[in-house]
Amino acid sequence: MRYELFYWPTIQGRGEFVRLALEDAGADYVDVARLPEGSGGGEAALLRWMDAPAVGHPPFAPPFLKAGRRLIAQTANILLFLGPRLGLAPRDETGALWTHQLQLTITDFVAEIHDAHHPIAGSLYYENQRDEAKRRSATLRRERLPKFLGYFERALADNARGRQRCLVGTATTYVDLSLFQVIEGLRYAFPRTLRRLEASLPLCVALHDRLAERPRIAAYLASTRRIPFNNDGIFRRYPELDV
Amino acid sequence: MRYELFYWPTIQGRGEFVRLALEDAGADYVDVARLPEGSGGGEAALLRWMDAPAVGHPPFAPPFLKAGRRLIAQTANILLFLGPRLGLAPRDETGALWTHQLQLTITDFVAEIHDAHHPIAGSLYYENQRDEAKRRSATLRRERLPKFLGYFERALADNARGRQRCLVGTATTYVDLSLFQVIEGLRYAFPRTLRRLEASLPLCVALHDRLAERPRIAAYLASTRRIPFNNDGIFRRYPELDV
Numbered sequence: 001m002r003y004e005l006f007y008w009p010t011i012q013g014r015g016e017f018v019r020l021a022l023e024d025a026g027a028d029y030v031d032v033a034r035l036p037e038g039s040g041g042g043e044a045a046l047l048r049w050m051d052a053p054a055v056g057h058p059p060f061a062p063p064f065l066k067a068g069r070r071l072i073a074q075t076a077n078i079l080l081f082l083g084p085r086l087g088l089a090p091r092d093e094t095g096a097l098w099t100h101q102l103q104l105t106i107t108d109f110v111a112e113i114h115d116a117h118h119p120i121a122g123s124l125y126y127e128n129q130r131d132e133a134k135r136r137s138a139t140l141r142r143e144r145l146p147k148f149l150g151y152f153e154r155a156l157a158d159n160a161r162g163r164q165r166c167l168v169g170t171a172t173t174y175v176d177l178s179l180f181q182v183i184e185g186l187r188y189a190f191p192r193t194l195r196r197l198e199a200s201l202p203l204c205v206a207l208h209d210r211l212a213e214r215p216r217i218a219a220y221l222a223s224t225r226r227i228p229f230n231n232d233g234i235f236r237r238y239p240e241l242d243v
Numbered sequence: 244m245r246y247e248l249f250y251w252p253t254i255q256g257r258g259e260f261v262r263l264a265l266e267d268a269g270a271d272y273v274d275v276a277r278l279p280e281g282s283g284g285g286e287a288a289l290l291r292w293m294d295a296p297a298v299g300h301p302p303f304a305p306p307f308l309k310a311g312r313r314l315i316a317q318t319a320n321i322l323l324f325l326g327p328r329l330g331l332a333p334r335d336e337t338g339a340l341w342t343h344q345l346q347l348t349i350t351d352f353v354a355e356i357h358d359a360h361h362p363i364a365g366s367l368y369y370e371n372q373r374d375e376a377k378r379r380s381a382t383l384r385r386e387r388l389p390k391f392l393g394y395f396e397r398a399l400a401d402n403a404r405g406r407q408r409c410l411v412g413t414a415t416t417y418v419d420l421s422l423f424q425v426i427e428g429l430r431y432a433f434p435r436t437l438r439r440l441e442a443s444l445p446l447c448v449a450l451h452d453r454l455a456e457r458p459r460i461a462a463y464l465a466s467t468r469r470i471p472f473n474n475d476g477i478f479r480r481y482p483e484l485d486v
């Protein structure tokens with residue numbers, strides 16, 4: 001099965017959590033909007049599916065995935081679908097639900113990280129909400145980053161008692177890849193804050209480093225398929241928000 | 244199976260989406276934190292499970308559900324688990340994923356509604372972020388409410404071509420109950436705005452009204468088990484945010 005991923009072509013954003021799963025599994029996929037418009041790509045490809053009256057299950061927003069005749073949206077839902085197919089989720093119901101629960105906590109975390117630079121409206125420029133962003137990011141740095149990252153550190157510690165180095169069970173799952181991506185993004189966006197926090201997050205850091213060395217992930221990160229971080233995505237580097 | 248729901252005892256909040264599914268199905272459940280502390284209830288019951296070192300799959304936050312030996316958190320994940328067991332979700336994978344996709348869009352919507360009165364920090368009083376809340380709620384009213392509600396109206400219209408009066412397939416699912424709750428909440432929190440918008444949302448309003456008349460939901464709404472809306476939950480009535 002060739003999967004077709006639809007996401008904004010110039011940012012990592014939420015689509016990156018799906019890209020990482022597809023890349024790690026060596027899946028056959030096309031990142032449709034990154035194709036030239038003449039080949040059916042570009043942002044036009046996204047809008048075509050979102051506004052098409054004939055689409056039975058329309059997405060609210062990218063990313064979405066076409067898998068044969070299915071059209072599936074919401075990042076965590078796409079990963080719920082792909083997980084067992086890509087060998088990146090446990091097959092038993094309890095394990096699948098726990099993996100998904102952690103992924104939904106990543107979803108909440110990512111929304112809070114985004115809103116630190118856009119606390120008033122996604123439709124306004126950062127410059128028009130910078131004062132509010134300074135207030136919100138202070139809370140993010142002091143309260144929310146330690147709380148969320150500490151939660152994942154605890155989950156890793158719980159699982160590590162069985163000498164595992166992953167969040168769930170005995171093998172890498174999609175939520176390990178998502179936690180890797182969050183740490184990558186936070187190091188980009190909040191380098192000072194992360195340096196302070198990482199000393200108390202040895203298991204998160206070890207997970208990150210181990211995943212970065214998985215052959216397909218290492219190859220992906222070194223390729224042009226990996227879009228560099230930039231200040232249009234979720235993880236943005238505004239030094240005034242990282243004091 | 245007797246389910247045990249754990250959620251803050253004095254608000255509807257995110258727990259209400261689970262309560263509505265359990266109530267509609269006539270499920271055997273206990274709302275644990277609403278029991279007296281002497282009977283193992285109160286907020287202490289929540290904290291006991293969240294901080295217990297022996298809990299294998301700890302929740303990040305309430306609500307969470309105990310089902311036998313399983314402990315499941317994240318509202319949408321709880322509904323994913325309960326849906327087929329309560330007869331409130333399709334049994335085929337495509338239908339289950341579509342129902343869940345809509346629920347995750349409700350999750351996003353609810354987070355935005357919450358942040359309209361808490362755009363800076365959940366840990367600060369509303370009064371300490373009122374100016375920012377005025378800015379953010381203006382965007383919520385003008386852009387986000389029409390966009391989200393319009394999306395659900397469209398999904399209802401797509402399904403209504405098959406003469407259905409629910410979001411998914413041919414029967415009521417948990418996401419219908421969640422949309423009912425969102426409309427209830429918005430009518431409480433933003434009565435002026437909703438009066439303006441409802442004329443363009445006939446299918447959402449019809450769904451709401453139909454669900455309010457389902458016997459078990461009607462009985463629940465009239466009972467003391469239904470906590471009244473108040474200004475500690477997600478849906479809060481601040482007239483200055485509804486102009």
